[in-house]
Each structure stands twice: as C-alpha cells, then as structure tokens.
Amino acid sequence: MKNDAASRIMNNPDFVELVAKRGRFSWILTIIMLVVYYGFIVLVAYFKDFLSIKIAGVITLAFPIGLAVIIVAIALTGIYVLQANGEYDRLTRKIVAGEH
Amino acid sequence: MSRLFTRFLTRLLAGLPLLAVAAHAFAAEGVGQIDLKQTNWTAIAMFVVFVGLTLVITYWAAMRTRSASAFYTAGGQISGMQNGLAIAGDYMSAASFLGISSLVYLNGFDGLIYSIGFLVGWPIIMALMAERLRNLGRFTFADVVSYRLSSTPTRTLSACGTLVTVAFYLIAQMVGAGQLIKLLSGSLLDYWQAEIIVGVLMILYVTFGGMLATTWVQIIKALMLLGGATFIALMVLVAFGFDVSALFAKAVEVSPKHDAIMSPGAFVGTTAYDKISTISLGVALMFGTAGLPHILMRFFTVSDQKEARKSVFWATTFIGYFYILTFIIGFGAITLVSTNPQYLDAKGALLGGANMPAIWLAHAVGGNLLLGFISAVAFATILAVVSGLTLAGASAISHDIFASVISRGRVNEKTEMLVSKYATVALGVVAILLGILFEKQNVAYMVGLAFAIAASSNFPVLILSMYWKGLSTRGAVIGGFLGLISAVVLTVLSKGIWVTVLGNSAAIFPFSNPALFSMPLAFVAIWFFSITDSSAEAKSEAGKFDAQYVRSMTGIGLDAASPH
Numbered sequence: 001m002k003n004d005a006a007s008r009i010m011n012n013p014d015f016v017e018l019v020a021k022r023g024r025f026s027w028i029l030t031i032i033m034l035v036v037y038y039g040f041i042v043l044v045a046y047f048k049d050f051l052s053i054k055i056a057g058v059i060t061l062a063f064p065i066g067l068a069v070i071i072v073a074i075a076l077t078g079i080y081v082l083q084a085n086g087e088y089d090r091l092t093r094k095i096v097a098g099e100h
Numbered sequence: 101m102s103r104l105f106t107r108f109l110t111r112l113l114a115g116l117p118l119l120a121v122a123a124h125a126f127a128a129e130g131v132g133q134i135d136l137k138q139t140n141w142t143a144i145a146m147f148v149v150f151v152g153l154t155l156v157i158t159y160w161a162a163m164r165t166r167s168a169s170a171f172y173t174a175g176g177q178i179s180g181m182q183n184g185l186a187i188a189g190d191y192m193s194a195a196s197f198l199g200i201s202s203l204v205y206l207n208g209f210d211g212l213i214y215s216i217g218f219l220v221g222w223p224i225i226m227a228l229m230a231e232r233l234r235n236l237g238r239f240t241f242a243d244v245v246s247y248r249l250s251s252t253p254t255r256t257l258s259a260c261g262t263l264v265t266v267a268f269y270l271i272a273q274m275v276g277a278g279q280l281i282k283l284l285s286g287s288l289l290d291y292w293q294a295e296i297i298v299g300v301l302m303i304l305y306v307t308f309g310g311m312l313a314t315t316w317v318q319i320i321k322a323l324m325l326l327g328g329a330t331f332i333a334l335m336v337l338v339a340f341g342f343d344v345s346a347l348f349a350k351a352v353e354v355s356p357k358h359d360a361i362m363s364p365g366a367f368v369g370t371t372a373y374d375k376i377s378t379i380s381l382g383v384a385l386m387f388g389t390a391g392l393p394h395i396l397m398r399f400f401t402v403s404d405q406k407e408a409r410k411s412v413f414w415a416t417t418f419i420g421y422f423y424i425l426t427f428i429i430g431f432g433a434i435t436l437v438s439t440n441p442q443y444l445d446a447k448g449a450l451l452g453g454a455n456m457p458a459i460w461l462a463h464a465v466g467g468n469l470l471l472g473f474i475s476a477v478a479f480a481t482i483l484a485v486v487s488g489l490t491l492a493g494a495s496a497i498s499h500d501i502f503a504s505v506i507s508r509g510r511v512n513e514k515t516e517m518l519v520s521k522y523a524t525v526a527l528g529v530v531a532i533l534l535g536i537l538f539e540k541q542n543v544a545y546m547v548g549l550a551f552a553i554a555a556s557s558n559f560p561v562l563i564l565s566m567y568w569k570g571l572s573t574r575g576a577v578i579g580g581f582l583g584l585i586s587a588v589v590l591t592v593l594s595k596g597i598w599v600t601v602l603g604n605s606a607a608i609f610p611f612s613n614p615a616l617f618s619m620p621l622a623f624v625a626i627w628f629f630s631i632t633d634s635s636a637e638a639k640s641e642a643g644k645f646d647a648q649y650v651r652s653m654t655g656i657g658l659d660a661a662s663p664h
Contacts, residue, residue, distance in 0.1 A: 006647040009654070019653060026227040033227075037220040041382045044213055044364045045375040052363035057345045058352045060362045066212045069220070070420045076223040077416045081409050084231075089406060092654050099656060 009095060018091040025083060029076050040069050139286035142472025150324075150480050151301065157316045161309035168513045171310035171520060172239040172495055173400040178315055180407035184414020186315045187398050189322030190488045191218070191415070192422050194276055194481045195547060197325065198455040200423070204430020205438070205457035208351070208361025210368070211430055215423035217382050221389030222416040226409065229390060232566045232652040233399040234408035240492075241396040241558065242500045245565045248644035250573040250637065251509075254561075255500040257580045261557040262393040262496040264584065265550045266489050267534075269392075270527075272546040273489070274298065274535030276455075277482040283452050284459075284475040292536050298483060299532035305487045306494065306528075307521045311401060314487045321484040324477045326418065329425040332458070332474070335465035336432030351434040361434070377612040381548065384615035388551030391558030394492035405655055426458075433457035436464045490527050497523040545596035548613055552591065556583035556618035564626055566652060569645040572638035575630025583622025590614035 009015050043051055043065070051062040165171050178186070196218065204211030237243040242258035274295060281294035289297070305313050340347045348362070355361050368378050389395065402408050437443050443451055443460040450456050462474035498520030503511045561580040564571045591597060593609035611617075630638070651657045 006650045009650045009656070010646060015650070015653070022653075029227040030224055033220055033223040037216070037386065038379075038382065040216065041213075041379055044368055045378050048364050048368070054362075058348050058359065058362055059345060060209075062209050062363050066209070066216060067424070069216050070423065073219050073223050074416050074420045077226045077413045080223075080226050081413045084409055085406065092405075095654050096656055 005099070009099065012095055012098065014091050014094045014098070018088060018095065021091075022084070022088050025080070029080060033073065033076055036069055036072050040065065139288045140284060140468070140472055140475060142468050143284055143475035144288070144472075146472050146476035147479055150320075150476055153320065154301075154305065154313075154317045154480075154483075157320075158305050158309035158313040161313035161316065165308075165310040165312055168239070168499075168517050170312065171517050172491075172499065173397075174310070174312040174315055176401060176403050178401040178407075180402060180410025181414050182315070182319055183398055183402050183407065183411040185322045185418060186318040186401075187395060187411060187415035188418035188422070189318035189325070189481075189484055190394055190398070191419055192322065192325055192481065193273060193485045194280065194478050195272060197329070197422075197426065197481065198276075198280075198458055198478065201426045201430045201433065201458040201461075202455050204427055205433045206454070207365060208355070208357070208431070208434075209363055210365055212423070212427055213364060213368070213378075214385075215426065217385035218389070219416065219420055219423060221386045222412055222419070224386065225390050226412040226416070228563065229566070230399060230408045230412050231405035233396065234402065234405045235652045235655040236566070236648065237396075237400050239397075239400060239499045240495050241393060241562055242496070242504075245561055245576065246504075247565065248641050248648050249565065249571070249576060250641075252505050253573055253577045255504050257561065257577050258558065259496040259500040259505075261391075261553065261561075261580065261584055262500075263493055264588070265391075265393055265554050265558065266493040266496075266527075268546045268550040268553070269394075270486060270489050270493075270531050271534050271538050272543050272550070273482055273486050274531050275538050275541070275543045277479070277486070278535055278539060279453075280455070280475075280478055280482070284479070291539055295532045295535040298486060299528045299535075301483055302487045302490055302531070303525055303528035305483075306491050306524045311397075311491060314484075314491050315398075315401060317487060318484045321477070321480045322418065325481055326422060326425075328462075328470075328474050328477045329422060329429065329458075331470070332462055332465060333425045333428040333432070336428055336436070336461070339432075339436065339465065347428075347431055347435060351431045354439050355434050373610045374612075376616065380611050380613040380616035383619060384548060384551040384555050384613050387555035387559050387619060388615070389554075391554030391562065392550075393496065393554075393558065394488045396558075396562075397492050397495065429458050429461055432465075433461040437461050440464060486531065490524055490531065493527050494520045494523040497527075542596075542600050545591065545594075545600075548596075549587070549591045552587045552613055552615045552618065553584055555615045556587040556622050557581070560619065560622040560626055564623075568630075569642050569649075570630050571626065572630040572633040572635070572641055574633045574635070574638065575626045575628070578629045579622045579624075579626030582625045583618050586618040586621055587614050590618060 051060060051065065053061045055061055055064070167175070169175050196215070200211050200215050203214055233241070233244060236247055240258070240262070242255045242262075245258050246254045277298045278291040278294045281289055281297070282291045285294070305317055336347065337344070340350070352358055352362060357365070368374060399408050399411070402411055437450070437457055437460045443464070445451055450460065452459070459471065459474055459478070463471040498516055502519045503509065503516045557580045560583060561576050565576065590609045591614055593607065594612055594614070595607040596612060598604050598607045598609075
C-alpha cells in the first residue's frame, strides 16, 4: 500500500471510528480475561482455605470458580465474534468500498 | 466423509444403553486380568482404519497441492469452523488428554488449574491478534514480523524461535508416542519401530498433502477425540445416575487423599518459590499459546478476518469443552479404575504407568472395544500433532531461511516448495532419531519449555511488531534472542533439568518455569534497544507503520499479497 493511501484512510472518519471502538473493546476483553485468570491463580496460590470452603456435600467453592473461568473464556470469544461480525465488519466494508 | 462420521457416531451412540449395563457389570465384578503382553487387536484394527482413511485424504490433498500457497496454507480455503476444530486438534495433544486426566486422577482439582491455563490464552489471541495476523501474514508468523522490519535478521530470529519451540514440543510428543504404542500394541511393536511408523506417516502426510492433508487429519482426529472423550464422560455419569455430587462423594471416599482432591493442593506447592512458580507457569501457558508457530500458522489457512475470528471462537469452545470432559474422566478414573484390582499391580500402582487412567477408564466403561478405540485415538492424536509441528518447522526452513534469508527472495515457488519437502523429510528423520535418543530421558519439562520460549521470544516480537510503531529491527532481534536464550538457560538451571536430568543436588534457578522472568526481560530489552536505535533504518521502519496499521485493521491489500 502506498503511504498516501494509508494517510488518506487514516483520516477517514469511518476508520477513526472503527479503530477507536474496536481498540477499546479489545482491551476491555483482554483486561477482563487477565483479571479473571490471574485472580484465579492468586486465589489458588495464596487463598487455598477460601477455595476449600464446602458448598454442597464434598463439593468446594473451587469447582464453580474454576468452571466459571472456563465459561468466561468461551463467552468472551463469543461476544467478540458477535460484536465484530456486526458493527466492525460494517465499518470495514464501508472503508474498503471507499477505496475502490 | 462427514457422513461416514455421522454413521460412526450413530453406531457408537446406539451401543450406549448396552454399554451402560456393561459398565455396571464391569464395575461390580471386573472382567478378568488385563494382560499387557497381549496384543490389542481391536486397537490395531481401528488404527489401521484411521491410517487408511488419512492416506486417502493425503492422496486427495496431494492432487490439490500444487502451489506454495496450497502447501503452506491450504490455499486459504479452510472455513472458520474447520480451522477451529484443527486448532483444537493441535492443542488437544495426547499429552493433554492422557496427562491432564492423569493429573486429575492423582491430584483432583489441581488438574483443572493446569487446563484453565491452557485455555485462557485464547480470548487474548482473539482480542489482540487473530484479525491482524490474518490481515498481515501470508505463510508464517515471520511474514508479520518482517512486514516493515529488515527481513534477514527478523526472519532468522523467528525461524530460530520456531525451530526451537517445535523441537522441544516434537521430542515430547515422539517420546510419548513410542511409550504409548509400545504399551498398547503388547509385544507387537518395539519402541524404535513405533518411532519409525510415526515419523514415516507424518512425512507422508506433510510432503504429499501439505497443509490441506495436515488440517483434515487434524480435524478427523479432533472429532474422534471429542467423540471418544464425550462417550467416556457420559458413561461415567451414567454409572452415577447423572448425579455429579455422587461421583465426587465416591471419589473423595476412595481416594487416598480424600478431601484434599477437592481443593488446590500438591500441584501448587507450599513454599513461596512454589507459588511464584505457579504464577510463572500461568504466564507461560497464557502467552505461550499466542507464540506457538504451528498454531499461528493456522490463521493463514482461512480467507479473511471474519473466518479468523470464528476459528478462535470454535477452538476455544471445543478446547474448553474438552477440558471439562478430561476433568470428569479423571474423577471417573478415581472411582472406577483405582478401585479395580485388574488395573493395578501388586503394589497398587496403575498398570502401564501414570499416564494410563483415561485408557483404563475406557476399558472399565466400554470393555475391549472402547479401549481399542481410545488407544487408536491416542495414537492418531500424536500423529496429527507431530504433522502440524513438522509443517511449521519445515515452513520456517523453506519460507523464512531458504527463500528469504539465503536466496534474498530470488527464488521461484517450485524450488521453495521442493525445499520445504526436503525440510519435512529431514525434520521427520531428526524427530525419529531424537525420539529414540530421548527414550529413557525424563521429558516432562519439554512442553513447559516450549511454551516458555514461545512466550518469551515469538510472542513479544510478534505483538510489538503489530502494535508499536517504535519497534526497530535492532530491538526486535536483541530482545527476541535474549528472551529465547534466557528461557532456555533458566530452564536448564531449574529443578526439572539441573536436578532431575543432570543429577545435581540443588537447583540454581529456584522456580520451575522461567516465563515470569524471561518474558518481561524480552519486552524490556526490545523496548530499550528500539528507543536507543537512532539509525536511518529505524526511522524508515517507523515510517512504514501507518501503511501496516491500516492493512492490519482493514485487510486492504490482502488479496494482492496472498492470491487464492
């Protein structure tokens, strides 16, 4: 790509909107995953007693929390796909169409 | 093919009620002693069927693999869901199926900590990398790194990172393959014969069928593994009348560790060093995923960023589901395998070693037929994973080292493809030799090391090349090599090698995984040697960032770069 085409697209309001929205969304998802996972790891390493609390019969708090981390991971990727397939792809198509 | 599988799965499911009765019968009285010296013909028959099917696919793929783009990336024609299954297949190695269910069998909840670490890298890949990778890369992740940086040094770095990661991962798989096949084939095959079978089949798939055959072998195996694991987990639940709390209660009752299997325990350790090691392992698993060359390469097999996103979603879903299954399988094995003397030796240890709980559980709930099927799946898994690894290694040699570094881009596609086929054969032979050489060695540290190197060298360079305008060639190369070398050196100085393998009395590096230190070291070094780089080259590289940025966000220019 030529640099003048690049600077033209960078000034395209649709591109500015796409980059701002997608960037913010990506970092929010990343931060959620980091907090959830390292929160879990810190619980495992330093708060064993808390995770060992029994909630039903022999089942401890560690089980629903562990399962929740797995579900959060899958859900975050699903949310991203939904969001990107709609709004971000619409903006991208607009930008690409403008270049042809 | 999908029809074949539907039929196959229907038959499996049709046998469900019958096997449910059988499971109770086995659990109640057992079915006689298992003889490890006896050849398991069911397993061998099923394996032969699998190999036959994959060779047909390889032949079909070979007819379609005429260009470099077809060889490296299946022509970019893999759909998001297919690619998601293939990625999940690459990820669900025999080590993770047998190893994690064995971890759960021995330590209960601890096994889940490990598998969660393997999963959580995926949302990060989704949010920060998948689309940009697809929009910038062509055949290897080095394409992305060298997009605006100087080609020769950055491709050399990326190829080194690829080959070292692939080598450690490959050795671990080959040694596991040999031991497993030797065990499961009874006295039929020796260790070295098993190595040669794996090596030769892998060479056939990759040289003739390229990425297309490798992907389909991986997809079929992923379906077999998911189907088999689902079935075992279901049978465990059937045995407990779908009452999960009854399963856990029974496991706590019969496990020698009792209540301890229900909360984090031995795996995490008790000393401050152990705890930091747990966090370090978490870093390696999370960010290593985003730097594994054979996984990154799969993002170039789909047509656009939309399919790249779908790939990650499906991969995460299948992998997450699979880890939940291995958890049920591990607990199922505590209740149904550890209590059954036919799976134990005189001292009460598992027949065949620590990796066997899932295999024996298959026998406990489904008799010889399921044992045979799961054994064949385990073998198929190893074959598929080593093929993917070898293809990634061969691509680094032919596309990065040969075509770009040695020939400076003055090479035609035919020659490059030929080199990649020679490279595949060479890597296959090396893998067989290393597998035989490491037979008696402890290779447990190797997968962890592969992840640590990927997190400390490939990942920092790749992510900064996409996000940071200030990255210069000098910074990338110095920081990338520092990360690679420090990850290897710190691992050698840690207990896994320094004490267990080399026989010294105490480890010099007190943590079991280096990533918590080597990854930040790489980032800081890349940053420092980039900002202090005042060369004209560095300025021109920064000047090219905007064009790269626009393409990474929109995919504009993609068609011209990767024809399909």
